[in-house]
Amino acid sequence: MKKHPLWKYLRDGSLPHFFCSGCGVAQILNFFLKAADEISLDFDKLVGIGGVGCTARIPVYMKADVLHGVHGRTLPWATGIKLHKPDLKVVIFAGDGDAVAIGGNHLIHAARRNLDVTMIVANNLTFGMTGGQMAPTTPPTVKTATTPYGNQETPFDLCKLAVTSGATFVARWTTHKPKRAIQSIKKALLHEGFSFVEIVCQCPTNFGRRALSTDDAVECLEWIKENSATIRQAAEMSPETLVNKFVLGEFVDVNRPVFAGSSVLNK
Numbered sequence: 001m002k003k004h005p006l007w008k009y010l011r012d013g014s015l016p017h018f019f020c021s022g023c024g025v026a027q028i029l030n031f032f033l034k035a036a037d038e039i040s041l042d043f044d045k046l047v048g049i050g051g052v053g054c055t056a057r058i059p060v061y062m063k064a065d066v067l068h069g070v071h072g073r074t075l076p077w078a079t080g081i082k083l084h085k086p087d088l089k090v091v092i093f094a095g096d097g098d099a100v101a102i103g104g105n106h107l108i109h110a111a112r113r114n115l116d117v118t119m120i121v122a123n124n125l126t127f128g129m130t131g132g133q134m135a136p137t138t139p140p141t142v143k144t145a146t147t148p149y150g151n152q153e154t155p156f157d158l159c160k161l162a163v164t165s166g167a168t169f170v171a172r173w174t175t176h177k178p179k180r181a182i183q184s185i186k187k188a189l190l191h192e193g194f195s196f197v198e199i200v201c202q203c204p205t206n207f208g209r210r211a212l213s214t215d216d217a218v219e220c221l222e223w224i225k226e227n228s229a230t231i232r233q234a235a236e237m238s239p240e241t242l243v244n245k246f247v248l249g250e251f252v253d254v255n256r257p258v259f260a261g262s263s264v265l266n267k
Contacts, residue, residue: 006033009043010061018057022217024175024201025095025122029058031178031199032091032120035185046089047081049074051103053095054129054203055122072102075110078117086116086260089189096123096137100156104136111165111194113259118188118195121158124203125211132206139244142211158198163252168193170252174200176225177248184250193258200224200246 010033019026036043048059052071059066067077074092082090099107099121110117125142127133132145137158141150162170169191171184181199188195202208202220209215212223224246231249234242 006037009033009036009063011063015061019054020205022202022204023054024124025054025058027175028120028122028199028201029061031181031185035182035189039186039189041089041189045087046091049077049090049092051094051098053098055093055095056098058093072098074098074103075106079110079115082115082117090117092117092119094119094121096121097127097135100136100158100161108165111162111167114166114168114193114256116193116258116260120185121198123158123198123200124207126203126207128203128206132210144210159251162196167196167252168254168256169195171250172198172246172248174224174228174246174248175202176221193256
């Protein structure tokens with residue numbers, strides 16, 4: 001029986017299927033593998049890092065050195081690995097809660113330092129694994145397990161946060177635009193410096209069921225599509241129309257000195 005051409009990058013054996021039916025995080029795993037394949041990424045020199053949450057399960061599947069640990073601490077581990085072995089490619093897979101709730105302080109400082117790693121954030125707008133609580137990215141007025149009368153807090157714009165903090169490659173796409181997402185992941189993997197790729201994705205089990213009153217993955221994906229606009233489209237829209245829209249595109253692609261092990265250790 002023929003195997004999928006990307007199967008060579010995955011661990012053999014009977015790993016359980018961690019993702020719910022229709023989960024966008026599984027799509028992001030596929031996006032990453034496709035991007036890695038197209039640039040011939042050496043998995044023998046790859047370290048995948050995940051904390052806690054649905055997205056953190058992505059590296060577990062990969063046939064590479066991986067680290068799966070506690071919530072919000074992916075970037076401190078990435079920093080230590082990169083300082084000790086600067087030639088390794090370090091890729092962090094985080095959910096929106098993992099990245100900017102408990103992990104927010106680490107994000108801004110990794111970006112400020114321009115740590116030479118790639119961070120891929122699956123933004124499903126909720127704490128999906130632990131019951132559908134409000135997250136730092138949950139849209140206003142949305143009902144969650146902890147906001148039954150609607151979210152009253154202003155959400156983070158993750159890409160603006162990354163740009164302002166100093167990240168040198170920043171992009172946002174959705175699971176509705178796989179080709180664009182794969183292209184930006186490729187650029188992020190090849191970029192020298194702190195690369196940040198946000199992918200807004202569907203969570204039918206929690207965000208869909210609680211916020212959108214549907215557990216149908218296609219309907220959740222259509223909601224993301226309807227509430228998204230590319231940078232070009234956004235330029236022709238009024239500020240009022242753009243409220244709570246996901247603006248998609250590549251926002252920053254610049255070069256500046258990286259925070260590297262050799263420069264630190266030689267001082």
